[in-house]
Amino acid sequence: MDKRFKFDWLHAGLSTSAVLVFAFIYLPMIVVVFYSFSENAVNSFPIREWSTKWYGVMMRDTALLDSLKNSLIVAVAGTLIGLLLGIPAAFAVDRFHFPGKALFERIVLLPMILPGIITGVSMMSVFVLAGVKLSLITILLGHGTFLIAVVMTQVYARLKRFNRSIEEASMDLGATRMKTFFRITLPNIRTAIIGASLLSFTLSLDEIAVSYFLTGRDLTLPVQIWAMLRRGITPEVNAISTMIFVFSVVMIVIVTRLTSEKSEA
Amino acid sequence: MKSRRSRNKFLPALVAAITALIVLSACGGKSETPPAASGSGGGSNAGTSGKTLNLLTWEGYADPKFIKGFEDKFGVKVTATYFGSSDELVAKLKGGGGDTFDVISPSSDVAAYLLHEGLVAPINLDHVPNYANLASKLKDMKDVQQDGKVYGVPFTWGPDSLIYDADVIKTPPDSWNVFWDPQYKGKVSIWDDISNIYLIGQMMGLDATDQSKVYNMTEDQLQEAKKKLIELKPQIRKYWASGGELNDLFSNKEVVLAVGWPLTPTTVNASGRNLQETIPKEGITGWIDRLMIVNASKNKELAETYINYVTDEQVMKLVADATGYGVANLNAAKHMSAEQAKAIHIDDMENYMKKVNFWQEVKDRNRYNEIWNEVKAQ
Amino acid sequence: MQDEAALAINKNERPTARRQRAWNPRLLILLIPPIIWLSIFLFAPYAVLFINSFWKVDFGSIVHEFTWGNYTKFFTNSLYYGTFLKTLKIAAWVTVFSILLSYPLAYFINFKIKKNKQLFYTLVIIPLWVSYLVRAYAWKIVLGQDGILNNVLLAVGLIDHPMEIFLYSQYAVVLALTHIYTPWVLMSIYTSLEHIPRDVLEASKDLGAGRFRTFFRVVLPLSLPGLIAGATFAFVLTMGDFLAPQLLGGTSSMMVSNVVYSLFGVANNWPLGSTIGILTLFVVLGILQLTHRLEHRTTSFEAGTRGR
Numbered sequence: 001m002d003k004r005f006k007f008d009w010l011h012a013g014l015s016t017s018a019v020l021v022f023a024f025i026y027l028p029m030i031v032v033v034f035y036s037f038s039e040n041a042v043n044s045f046p047i048r049e050w051s052t053k054w055y056g057v058m059m060r061d062t063a064l065l066d067s068l069k070n071s072l073i074v075a076v077a078g079t080l081i082g083l084l085l086g087i088p089a090a091f092a093v094d095r096f097h098f099p100g101k102a103l104f105e106r107i108v109l110l111p112m113i114l115p116g117i118i119t120g121v122s123m124m125s126v127f128v129l130a131g132v133k134l135s136l137i138t139i140l141l142g143h144g145t146f147l148i149a150v151v152m153t154q155v156y157a158r159l160k161r162f163n164r165s166i167e168e169a170s171m172d173l174g175a176t177r178m179k180t181f182f183r184i185t186l187p188n189i190r191t192a193i194i195g196a197s198l199l200s201f202t203l204s205l206d207e208i209a210v211s212y213f214l215t216g217r218d219l220t221l222p223v224q225i226w227a228m229l230r231r232g233i234t235p236e237v238n239a240i241s242t243m244i245f246v247f248s249v250v251m252i253v254i255v256t257r258l259t260s261e262k263s264e265a
Numbered sequence: 266m267k268s269r270r271s272r273n274k275f276l277p278a279l280v281a282a283i284t285a286l287i288v289l290s291a292c293g294g295k296s297e298t299p300p301a302a303s304g305s306g307g308g309s310n311a312g313t314s315g316k317t318l319n320l321l322t323w324e325g326y327a328d329p330k331f332i333k334g335f336e337d338k339f340g341v342k343v344t345a346t347y348f349g350s351s352d353e354l355v356a357k358l359k360g361g362g363g364d365t366f367d368v369i370s371p372s373s374d375v376a377a378y379l380l381h382e383g384l385v386a387p388i389n390l391d392h393v394p395n396y397a398n399l400a401s402k403l404k405d406m407k408d409v410q411q412d413g414k415v416y417g418v419p420f421t422w423g424p425d426s427l428i429y430d431a432d433v434i435k436t437p438p439d440s441w442n443v444f445w446d447p448q449y450k451g452k453v454s455i456w457d458d459i460s461n462i463y464l465i466g467q468m469m470g471l472d473a474t475d476q477s478k479v480y481n482m483t484e485d486q487l488q489e490a491k492k493k494l495i496e497l498k499p500q501i502r503k504y505w506a507s508g509g510e511l512n513d514l515f516s517n518k519e520v521v522l523a524v525g526w527p528l529t530p531t532t533v534n535a536s537g538r539n540l541q542e543t544i545p546k547e548g549i550t551g552w553i554d555r556l557m558i559v560n561a562s563k564n565k566e567l568a569e570t571y572i573n574y575v576t577d578e579q580v581m582k583l584v585a586d587a588t589g590y591g592v593a594n595l596n597a598a599k600h601m602s603a604e605q606a607k608a609i610h611i612d613d614m615e616n617y618m619k620k621v622n623f624w625q626e627v628k629d630r631n632r633y634n635e636i637w638n639e640v641k642a643q
Numbered sequence: 644m645q646d647e648a649a650l651a652i653n654k655n656e657r658p659t660a661r662r663q664r665a666w667n668p669r670l671l672i673l674l675i676p677p678i679i680w681l682s683i684f685l686f687a688p689y690a691v692l693f694i695n696s697f698w699k700v701d702f703g704s705i706v707h708e709f710t711w712g713n714y715t716k717f718f719t720n721s722l723y724y725g726t727f728l729k730t731l732k733i734a735a736w737v738t739v740f741s742i743l744l745s746y747p748l749a750y751f752i753n754f755k756i757k758k759n760k761q762l763f764y765t766l767v768i769i770p771l772w773v774s775y776l777v778r779a780y781a782w783k784i785v786l787g788q789d790g791i792l793n794n795v796l797l798a799v800g801l802i803d804h805p806m807e808i809f810l811y812s813q814y815a816v817v818l819a820l821t822h823i824y825t826p827w828v829l830m831s832i833y834t835s836l837e838h839i840p841r842d843v844l845e846a847s848k849d850l851g852a853g854r855f856r857t858f859f860r861v862v863l864p865l866s867l868p869g870l871i872a873g874a875t876f877a878f879v880l881t882m883g884d885f886l887a888p889q890l891l892g893g894t895s896s897m898m899v900s901n902v903v904y905s906l907f908g909v910a911n912n913w914p915l916g917s918t919i920g921i922l923t924l925f926v927v928l929g930i931l932q933l934t935h936r937l938e939h940r941t942t943s944f945e946a947g948t949r950g951r
Contacts, residue, residue, distance in 0.1 A: 010854065011755070018751035021744050025770055025825060028781030031791060035784055041536065042516045044789040063344075085677045092673035108677070111685060113876075114927055115883020117900045118920050121907050122688035124360060125695055125917065134361050145684045148677060206774045208886065213907065216365045217319050217346050225776055227347065229890060231324060231509030232516075234783075241777040248772035256765050352909040355703060359911065382704070451807045501894045503811045519788050519811075630703065634910035639722045641897050 029245055036238035043234055054239040061236065067224035074140050074211075074220055075204040081144030082200045086151025087193065093152070094159040109153070111146035116209025119146070124213040134216035142210040147200045154199065158192035191258050198255050202248070313567050314340035321346050321357060321366040323554065324508045325528050326420075328587035335574045341567065349507045350458045351375045352634065358384055358559070367562040368571060370420060372552040374480070374624035377408040380416050385557040387414035392569035395576040399593045402615060408626070409555055417555030418572050419593035421584065423527050424551040424621050425460060426542040430521040437543045441468055444522060450500055454514050454523040457504035457641075459633040463550045463624070464524065465490035472548070472622050479550070480625045487636050494640045504641070515540060527609070531589030544620055551621035585609050689924070695917035703911035713918035723902065723919060730899040733817060734881040738828075740821040741877045742870060745829035750862075753836040764833065770826045779887050782819045786810035786891075815891040816898075820881050827880075828873035835869025836862070867941040875934040879927050899923060 039049035058064060092098075093105055111119050123142050127134060162185075170180040208222040215223050221240075228237055318341055320327050327345030336343055346366065348354040351374050358369065358379070371379055379385050390396050396404070399419050409417030429438060441464065444453050455461050466472065466479030469489065482490065502520045505511040508528045514520045515533045523529070530540040556575070558568045574580060581597035584590070591609045598606045610617040627633055696713055699706040717723040752763045770778065785791050786809035793805040809815060839862060847857040885900035899919065906916030 014747055014751050014755065017747040018755075021748040021825070022766075024744065024822065025767070028778065028785055028822065029770065029773060031784050032777060032781045042789075043784045043787065044517070045791045045794040085680055088673040089677040092670055092677075096667075096670045096673075098670060098674070104674075104678075107681065107685070113879060113931065115879065115900065115923065117883050117885055117903055118692075118924055118927075119688070121903060121916060121920055122692040123684065124907070125913065126688040126691045128360055129691055133365060135365070141684055145680070148680065202772055206776075208776060209883065213360075216361050217321075217344060219346075222774065222776055225774075226886065229776070229780060230349065231347065231507045232511075232513030233509060234513065234780075237780065238784075241774070241780065244774045244777055248774070249769055252765060252769050252772050256761070350909060352911065356908050356911055359703075360907075378703075498894045502807065504894060506889065517787055517789055631700065631910065631912060634905070634912070635722070638897075638902065638905055638910070639720075641894065642722045642726045642902070643895065 029241075032238055032241045033245060035235075036242040038235070038238070041235050043238075054235045057236050058239045058243075063219075064221075064224060064228075064236075064240065067219045067221045070136055070218050071205050071221035074136060074143055075201045077140050078143035078147050078204045079197050079200040081140070082147030082151040083193065083197060085144075086148045086196070087155050089148065089152045090155035090159055093156055109149050112149040112153075116207070117213070120210040120213035123210070127214070134214055136216075136218050136220075138214040138216070139211050139220060142214045143204045143207060146207075146210070147204060150200050150203060151193075151196045154196035155189060155192050158189045162188055195255055195258055198251060202251055313570060316564060316567055317342045317344060318564055318567050318571055319344050319346070319365065319367045320369070321348060321354065321361075321559075322368075322370040323348065323372075325588040325590075326370050326554075328584075330587045331575060331580050331583040334580065334583075335571060338574070339567075339570065343571075347507070350456075352459070352630070355379070364559065364561040364563050366559050367564045367568045369557050369559060370554045371417075371557060372554050372624055373406070373408065374552070374627060376417055376555055376557070377626045378630075379557065380409060380411060384560055385416050386560045386562070386565060387411075387416055388418060388558055388572070389569060390415060392566065393418060393573040393576070395573050395578075395594065398578065398596055399576060400595050400614060402618065403553060403593050406553065409557070417557045418576060420554050420556045420575070421588065421590040421592055422551065422553040422618075422623070423588075423590040424542075424544070424549050425456075425464070425524055425526065426549050427545050428515075428523045428525045428529055428540055428542055430515065431539040431541045433521045437541065438522070439543075439546055441545045441547050443545075444497060444500060446500075449522055451502050452519075452521045453497070453500045454502055454505050454511060454520040454525075455497075456511075456524060457506045459627070459630070459637045460550060460624070461494060461524075461640075462487065462490050462633055462636060463622075465493050467550065467622065468493070468547045470547075476622045477625050479622065480627045481629075484632075487632065491636050491640055494637075495643050498640070498643065527589035549621055550624060551618075552624045585611075692917045692924075693921055695914050696921050698914045700912050700914050705913055713915045716915060717918055717922065726897055726902055727899045727919075727922070730882055733813070733820075733898060734878045736817050737820045737824060737881045738874050738878045740817070741825045741828040742832075742874055744821065744825050745832055745873070746870070749829050749833040749836055753833060767833075768826055768830055771830070775823060776886065778823050779819050779890055782815060782822070782891055783810065786815055786818075810891065811893040812891075813893065813896050815893075816887050816896050819887050819891050820884060823887075824877035824880060827876050828870075831869045831873030831876065832866055833869075835866040839865045864941065868938045871934050871938050871941065875930065879930060882923065882927065 034047065035043055036054055037050050037052060038047040039051040039053065040047070089108060093101065098104075119142065123138070123145075124134070127138050132138060166188075167180055167184055170184045171177065175183065206222060207220075208226060211220050211223050212226070219227065225237060225240060228234075320343060322345055324347050327343065327347075332343050332345075335341070346357070348357055351372050354369065354371055355375055355378070358366065369379075369385070396415075396418060403419035403422065406419075409415065427438060427441065427443075429443075443449065444455075455464075462482070463479045466482055466486065469486065471478040471482065471486065503510075503514060505514060505523070505525075508526055511523055511525050511529050512532050515523070515529065515538065516536070527542065530542055533540050556572045558565055558572075562568055575584065576594055578594045578596035579600055581592040581594040582600040585592050585597060585601065585605065589609060591611055591614065595611060595614065598611045601611070603612075606612045695705070697709050697711070699708045699710050699712065717727075748767065752760060752767065756763055783790075787793070788805045788807065788810070790810070792809055793802070796802045797805065843861060843865075844857060847861045852860065882898075883900050884898065885904045888896040888898050888901050900923075903916050903919050903923070906912045906919070
């Protein structure tokens, strides 16, 4: 590997392309961060005056704050639905053999893979047919459906790696099934559950295609941002985007810490 | 051992955070549904306090400039959802369902349709005393009346005029043909809406004798319009989806020519630009927006209170400030400068309106929409 | 494995479990809630969509009268089938570009970075967590007439007037979608590269294979499952996108989801929208089935050692 005496064209090419791709991935987002501090209401280049006024505008925008609140409600409740139904589904698939299991596994995953717009319009059709008013509840039902898949895949992946003999040992030593579950199984998959929760929470917070069609008058944050983009209210969107960017980085740091703990344990 | 401890701290923290969030959001939710106000308040101000009125409107129709006063006076909260085209309004109303919205502001192309579909309710004019002060020309339109009942209160009206950047184009264009001028390739913007078909209809001279002809074009005429709109495509920078987007396109110097509403020059010129409106020789279309009450609304009286409030002459002046549109209450002119009255044509309404072909119901909206999509897909 | 599980479960409830091994009550408790949920919120909606695709529409309202008309319309009017084909083309471009961009970086991080590998990997996947909208919107600032790219190119002297082609065009849409899906593809490729043991590469070299030969005969084949999974993801998600074309697209950037969006959200023609939705659904399912098979045919190292 260490051929420092000879210029390695291949390695150089690879490094350069790696750096360029990195730049490609990050530059646009960094641009948004910079523009969020631009005084000018128009995104022109270069930035002439700096200011934090758009953050002030953002903090006073009640429609935006309402939508953030709505998004948090949906994300928390949606994550709970995902956990409540996704964890049992993961156990069912991991621990049991039943007819149609392969089919079940693939069907659960559908809402995660299928284009959101299809899920969105089909759910809207069924709600309108059933006379259900579109509201935060309908958005929540939509999110819950794909979050089940998210939780199930995460937990199932951990269960597959989990050494079942510990459970058996526990029960052989006289622990009840309940006790074994809470004392042995759950602690072992806990990081997977937390990871799945955070992932679900973030995905729900960012979801737009399904929400768009299931929205009544209470908008979620992405739908509100989309409405703002369509109406050309961009400087404020720069500020929100920056906040979302920071939030995302914090979330991923937490998740990475969790996963590295897992490898330590 | 260390990692175990930090993990043990993390889970309770997460649970605590989530619980806090739920409690917070539950409290937040509560504040929106305060205890029902005492007394049913027959059209008076009593009993409105604490309620929420939900508007589904065009942009600019829920501007804090005039909404704030209503909220303060009656102690209610007004929420607004915006639609970008008449068709979107219909879709939202049919899809959203039930009493999601209370007051809507449809334009003259779908108002009658909403009435036939039973989506709107008759308005008790006893609760809207300001109705008497509105321009009779607007009140006389029969499309929102049925069995002697009125379903729509005139709010604003305005043109879809030719807007140009006067810093770039020195002489006012006198024909819509300027859109096809190679000189302005990639500098034109038109609305993402079927109204472009009306525009081409006007250019074809269809409305010379009968204004309704452009709203009921034959298949051949539609095909010709489609051809013309496809020819225009290389000239177009972007089809704008909302008035705000058009403002943005002008502000960012992406375009110099567009078809648009007075809202755009009003807004963009406020930041020192020089946009002008003009009526080309082929004529222009325009719209009359009425306020209507959704049939399923549970806040009908509050809705009527609102409609009465915004049609007040002083409030209508604020509406004109915010939108730059013509307002239905001619007395609003008393509160305006001469320039403003002239700019929104309130001083000379009857005459100006003769130059405008106001939108009418399009019988085959489906086909119009399909033609427009075909243009976009080309 | 399965028998072990069954055994472990049988210990406590012998009678019921033995009589009905496949459907023991414990399984039903686990399985029934998700199944009920999915029936109501997954199957019922798709079924309604399917049924709606056979109704007629009259003045914006659904008329319950059976017709094949929506399907014939789809296949005869170029607005619908043409847009569909164009969407497949755009999705293919996005997929190809995402692979071309992500493979070298995934390879670089996995094989060339020695220290802080985890950090680099984290940096790559952070964008996955950043709002889709934000990432699409960011390109608007970069590509505009008065945007960064134009100004930089003007300053450098590569162009003498701002280019219009950057923003509001098909290119902008492909660019932004590539940007959005590259990290997904990258993550997928990286995971499969990570599972290739170093010994295998050493063995290949010891046997006299050059770097290219090692790559094409060993690394690439072993990373194919990850590559296929990532590519499928990028392709399918691009097919369903309707926001990027609206935000960054030009006058001809309509994709199939925009048509669906328009039929549901603007034109009030739900039956035709349902038809296109159902057809998209079938095409996506077909693609998933196809790539599922491909993935299994190209066995990864991990799967190989496990002996499936």
